[in-house]
Amino acid sequence: xxxxxxxxxxxxxxxxxxxxxxxxxxxxxxxxxxxxxxxxxxxxxxxxxxxxxxxxxxxxxxxxxxxxxxxxxxxxxxxxxxxxxxxxxxxxxxxxxxxxxxxxxxxxxxxxxxxxxxxxxxxxxxxxxxxxxxxxxxxxxxxxxxxxxxxxxxxxxxxxxxxxxxxxxxxxxxxxxxxxxxxxxxxxxxxxxxxxxxxxxxxxxxxxxxxxxxxxxxxxxxxxxxxxxxxxxxxxxxxxxxxxxxxxxxxxxxxxxxxxxxxxxxxxxxxxxxxxxxxxxxxxxxxxxxxxxxxxxxx
Numbered sequence: 056x057x058x059x060x061x062x063x064x065x066x067x068x069x070x071x072x073x074x075x076x077x078x079x080x081x082x083x084x085x086x087x088x089x090x091x092x093x094x095x096x097x098x099x100x101x102x103x104x105x106x107x108x109x110x111x112x113x114x115x116x117x118x119x120x121x122x123x124x125x126x127x128x129x130x131x132x133x134x135x136x137x138x139x140x141x142x143x144x145x146x147x148x149x150x151x152x153x154x155x156x157x158x159x160x161x162x163x164x165x166x167x168x169x170x171x172x173x174x175x176x177x178x179x180x181x182x183x184x185x186x187x188x189x190x191x192x193x194x195x196x197x198x199x200x201x202x203x204x205x206x207x208x209x210x211x212x213x214x215x216x217x218x219x220x221x222x223x224x225x226x227x228x229x230x231x232x233x234x235x236x237x238x239x240x241x242x243x244x245x246x247x248x249x250x251x252x253x254x255x256x257x258x259x260x261x262x263x264x265x266x267x268x269x270x271x272x273x274x275x276x277x278x279x280x281x282x283x284x285x286x287x288x289x290x291x292x293x294x295x296x297x298x299x300x301x302x303x304x305x306x307x308x309x310x311x312x313x314x315x316x317x318x319x320x321x322x323x324x325x326x327x328x329x330x331x332x333x334x335x336x337x338x339x340x341x342x343x344x345x346x347x348x349x350x351x352x353x354x
Contacts, residue, residue, distance in 0.1 A: 057124060057210065058124050060081075061214075069130050071100050072183070075100040076110070084113050084115055101193070103192070104197055125148075128156055149174065153170065156181050158239055158318060177203060177211070184300035186300055200223075202222060212224055229281055236323075242298070242302050243315075244316065246305045250308075253299070253301070271336055273287065275326045304316065314344055314348055316348075324338050
């Protein structure tokens, strides 16, 4: 199987970075609202890693059809899954593939429920970090993309790797997904509340809080039948020292946008209640972030 076309649903920071890099060697169409589409079509997208490169992918506000052999990258925020999929649902073909590249837990289950048998759905993990430094210009700290095993994952991996996006397929995908979830449960809310870069929450005074968040997450993880390293807290302490980017939740909060907290710490709280596991630290972070979101998003 090969993909003749790529659609990027959601031209936010990660969507823009992936769409831009893929457009150098693939036919890419990026879908978002009119304001973002106009910016991309006028200015292109600049990606800064070791140097600065400009790309000019096509951007549209909607699709009239989806051709066969199309790969669809779902890069909207997690809370936008339903609205994004509803814009393409009637256009899907059985040989279309949706790659879910979002933060959170359970995203792909929502997509599968929405699309049924009309398309294959694959989950991926984005380990890269990025932030916008000016309109349609992004600093990208490149790390790997991880795909769950499937019949088409090898094809997707090849496409991403050829476009400069290091990608691998993991036989321990569920464990890696939970590790990324727990990392996000620590980094995202703390950086958003304290208004700092990711590595700045690695200071000793926050160690006990970081470890208590991880401890609660690990108890939930064990309850749902996923085995993770018991020294995950120490591994997170070490890894965040090199994360000099602003987290996505930090960027959402400072820009007055709805966050993905429901799919991160909110999911830990939800599963904790289901399995009778107290999660006071995660619940507190969840409540604070919900309070910081735009008031019309607070129930």
